[in-house]
Amino acid sequence: MMRKILIVIICALITPCITSTAAGQNAKTGTKDKNRNFGDLPDGTLAKLYTLTNKNGVSVTVTNYGGIIVNLMVPDRNGKMADVVLGYDKVKDYVKDSPYFGALIGRYGNRIGKGRFVLDDVTYDLAINNGRNHLHGGLKGFDKVVWDVVKIKKPEGPSLKLHYLSKDGEEEYPGNLDVNVTYTLTDENELKIDYLATTDKATVCNLTHHSYFNLKGHGCEDILEHQIVINADNFTPVDEGLIPTGEIRSVDNTPMDFRKPTPIGARIDANDQQIKYGRGYDHNWVINKKSNKLTFAASVYEPQSGRYMEVWTTEPGIQFYSGNFLDGSNVGKSGKVYNFRNGFCLETQHYPDSPNHPEFPSVILRPGQQYKQSTIYKFSIR
Numbered sequence: 001m002m003r004k005i006l007i008v009i010i011c012a013l014i015t016p017c018i019t020s021t022a023a024g025q026n027a028k029t030g031t032k033d034k035n036r037n038f039g040d041l042p043d044g045t046l047a048k049l050y051t052l053t054n055k056n057g058v059s060v061t062v063t064n065y066g067g068i069i070v071n072l073m074v075p076d077r078n079g080k081m082a083d084v085v086l087g088y089d090k091v092k093d094y095v096k097d098s099p100y101f102g103a104l105i106g107r108y109g110n111r112i113g114k115g116r117f118v119l120d121d122v123t124y125d126l127a128i129n130n131g132r133n134h135l136h137g138g139l140k141g142f143d144k145v146v147w148d149v150v151k152i153k154k155p156e157g158p159s160l161k162l163h164y165l166s167k168d169g170e171e172e173y174p175g176n177l178d179v180n181v182t183y184t185l186t187d188e189n190e191l192k193i194d195y196l197a198t199t200d201k202a203t204v205c206n207l208t209h210h211s212y213f214n215l216k217g218h219g220c221e222d223i224l225e226h227q228i229v230i231n232a233d234n235f236t237p238v239d240e241g242l243i244p245t246g247e248i249r250s251v252d253n254t255p256m257d258f259r260k261p262t263p264i265g266a267r268i269d270a271n272d273q274q275i276k277y278g279r280g281y282d283h284n285w286v287i288n289k290k291s292n293k294l295t296f297a298a299s300v301y302e303p304q305s306g307r308y309m310e311v312w313t314t315e316p317g318i319q320f321y322s323g324n325f326l327d328g329s330n331v332g333k334s335g336k337v338y339n340f341r342n343g344f345c346l347e348t349q350h351y352p353d354s355p356n357h358p359e360f361p362s363v364i365l366r367p368g369q370q371y372k373q374s375t376i377y378k379f380s381i382r
């Protein structure tokens with residue numbers, strides 16, 4: 001009897017702490033937790049939170065809505081944990097207005113010029129949702145759908161397997177696209193994302209992930225002093241709508257040269273046509289690589305905290321976006337306001353508008369083929 005009373009008192013004492021914790025920050029109990037409630041979606045589906053924790057206490061929390069990474073806890077050089085991704089405390093805020101915070105992106109990540117492409121002599125017209133162009137899969141891309149999620153154990157570490165069937169004709173894309181995405185957190189502090197997709201009709205497929213990082217911790221001002229390296233001799237210049245012109249241009253003597261560590265802010269306001277079109281950085285770099293094996297694509301170092309992140313990918317390109325559309329209108333986790341350039345994205349991908357550029361690596365997926373990509377975000381300190 002006494003034991004029961006004691007348990008009730010302890011529960012009453014700790015419950016307010018747990019419920020007042022920002023989304024997914026309950027890292028210590030993460031792997032033992034039952035999947036937590038993240039609120040109702042407009043159609044009545046329950047959004048859930050799933051947390052993976054490794055032996056170093058690094059944790060990642062994902063929701064089934066959009067496969068969004070809600071929270072990513074990583075230590076600084078003194079072992080102090082911070083949540084290094086932007087996002088919200090409640091799923092309803094993601095539904096209301098999110099610039100793709102932490103989301104899985106598809107069926108076609110990045111832009112398709114005028115929302116139109118021709119495949120096997122059929123013209124497809126997609127939603128125009130970004131100026132005159134199509135962006136990130138349309139009005140209801142993979143960032144806004146509910147994924148089936150199961151926890152699995154892989155040899156490399158605890159994993160979440162997400163599945164979504166994008167029906168033939170969804171967002172006007174052809175073919176039933178069956179998509180599996182696996183998030184794995186290794187004991188080497190790597191967040192690995194593996195994508196696998198198949199189709200029953202020829203289609204286009206370009207999947208990516210859209211976390212906004214701030215290695216000081218989300219809500220800790222701008223990212224301009226973060227030092228970035230991009231392993232690319234070339235990039236794909238764009239027009240004013242951020243559609244590639246088709247040229248593959250050398251980064252030599254341009255503000256796009258990040259082959260040596262450079263603060264993001266060093267040349268972000270340079271008097272340069274490409275920088276003007278992007279309002280800063282919002283471009284695709286052509287990763288230096290010889291095969292489709294995992295290749296070092298980029299790294300970012302934050303000098304105050306000592307946090308360091310490397311990005312490795314099987315993809316040929318990487319979009320570096322410096323948060324130029326953040327304007328303080330998104331009030332995020334713990335009431336933090338996300339202002340101009342308070343986060344950056346490194347989206348591994350095929351090049352933008354590839355369906356209209358036969359000279360770019362192909363994004364066409366046919367029945368019998370598998371779309372596969374792997375990307376690793378690896379965290380350490382310096």
Ligand code: GLA
Binds near residue numbers: 099100110135321345
């Ligand atoms: C992508 C685009 C950016 C912007 C963000 C979302 O990264 O390249 O231009 O649209 O998504 O705000």
